[in-house]
Amino acid sequence: MKHVAHTMEREMFLTDTKGQLFRFGGEEFIIVFRGKKTADCIPIITDLRNTLVNTPLFLNGERLDITISFGVSQLKKKDLxxxxxxxxxxxxxxxxxxxxxxxxxxxGITYDFDDLENK
Known part of the structure; x- marks a missing residue:
């Protein structure tokens, strides 16, 4: 979890995404992007995911490949x-x-990261 958090925070800082990362329970994180629409977040999240995939974690000589899933929504007027x-x-x-x-x-629309990269 530390590897994921550190990698994501570093990437968001280096690319100035205006994102803030928060740990929420076990293996879940929340990223808040201020001033961005959901469509603006897709390439940012894809880049974060790719960085994690291309920066594997080695533990006791074993490579641990990371997969990551995201849910994205924007604050709506109807949200109380x-x-x-x-x-x-x-x-x-x-x-x-x-x-x-x-x-x-x-x-509500699900994308496979591999499909996003081929677009």
Whole structure:
């Protein structure tokens, strides 16, 4: 978890994404991007994922490959509080995981990272 957090924070800092990373429970993180639309976040998240994939973690001489799933949503006028946004993002995260992991779900539409790279 430290490897993932450190790598993501470093990349967001180096690329000035205006993102803030927060750990939320076991193996879940929340990234808040201020002033960005969901479409703006897709290439940022893809780059973060690619950096993690291309920066493997070695533990006791064994390579640990990392897969990562994301759920993305934007604050909406109908959201009454943070829980409304969080519950939607959490639903999208689990949609990504249930559709095969290592995916990105943005406002209910799931993408395979490999397909995004080929566009």
């Amino acid at each position: 509080d943070f829980d409304d946004l969080f519950n939607r993002v959490d639903q999208y995260l689990y949609q990504s995981k249930n559709d095969g992991r290592n995916r990105l779900t943005v406002e």
